Amino acid sequence: DTAVSQTPKYLVTQMGNDKSIKCEQNLGHDTMYWYKQDSKKFLKIMFSYNNKELIINETVPNRFSPKSPDKAHLNLHINSLELGDSAVYFCASSPYMYSYNEQFFGPGTRLTVL
Amino acid sequence: TQLLEQSPQFLSIQEGENLTVYCNSSSVFSSLQWYRQEPGEGPVLLVTVVTGGEVKKLKRLTFQFGDARKDSSLHITAAQPGDTGLYLCAGDGQNFVFGPGTRLSVLP
Numbered sequence: 001d002t003a004v005s006q007t008p009k010y011l012v013t014q015m016g017n018d019k020s021i022k023c024e025q026n027l028g029h030d031t032m033y034w035y036k037q038d039s040k041k042f043l044k045i046m047f048s049y050n051n052k053e054l055i056i057n058e059t060v061p062n063r064f065s066p067k068s069p070d071k072a073h074l075n076l077h078i079n080s081l082e083l084g085d086s087a088v089y090f091c092a093s094s095p096y097m098y099s100y101n102e103q104f105f106g107p108g109t110r111l112t113v114l
Numbered sequence: 115t116q117l118l119e120q121s122p123q124f125l126s127i128q129e130g131e132n133l134t135v136y137c138n139s140s141s142v143f144s145s146l147q148w149y150r151q152e153p154g155e156g157p158v159l160l161v162t163v164v165t166g167g168e169v170k171k172l173k174r175l176t177f178q179f180g181d182a183r184k185d186s187s188l189h190i191t192a193a194q195p196g197d198t199g200l201y202l203c204a205g206d207g208q209n210f211v212f213g214p215g216t217r218l219s220v221l222p
Contacts, residue, residue: 004156041200043157043212089155100206101147101164105156 004106032074035090050097064103116141118213132136135216137203151200
């Protein structure tokens with residue numbers, strides 16, 4: 001069983017489009033995260049949700065809107081995609097808020113904006 | 115914003131050699147994690163160090179947290195091709211940050 005899963009694995013789209021990435025965890029964790037890894041492999045936290053509630057919102061354009069329908073799911077919707085949004089997006093989960101030392105990452109979604 | 119630096123950026127060695135990679139900051143962290151990431155996959159947590167001066171061993175990997183909790187090192191003994199990957203350190207302080215990584219290639 002995959003602990004943290006993401007769909008799709010690859011996403012290629014045109015500039016200006018709107019797209020969503022889905023994430024699900026079956027670990028029973030309370031906290032989920034979205035990270036962005038750029039072309040230089042720099043991994044940066046974007047959002048953190050604890051029990052469906054937004055806790056951390058780093059400096060991210062408001063074109064990015066996370067949604068957590070329940071604590072096992074955290075989706076990322078991106079409006080008006082730009083070239084600079086091209087990156088690999090990782091979802092992660094941990095048992096509790098700030099329990100980074102028990103974080104599990106998903107396989108990533110490679111987004112390419114043309 | 116707290117920052118983490120890693121060195122070297124790239125490292126290519128022969129199977130059987132030993133190596134050390136470093137993670138440094140001017141800031142203090144309450145804990146520091148090491149991850150390994152392989153192409154097309156997410157980072158996998160290797161270890162967390164919490165106490166200044168702490169040393170943890172994971173088979174051929176030895177992790178050390180600096181006394182001042184500002185830096186850490188990862189030493190690999192007798193490297194194998196299976197150790198190839200991107201090694202990331204991450205620090206839990208005022209915020210949670212990742213270093214830029216060290217890309218290790220172990221040649222057979």
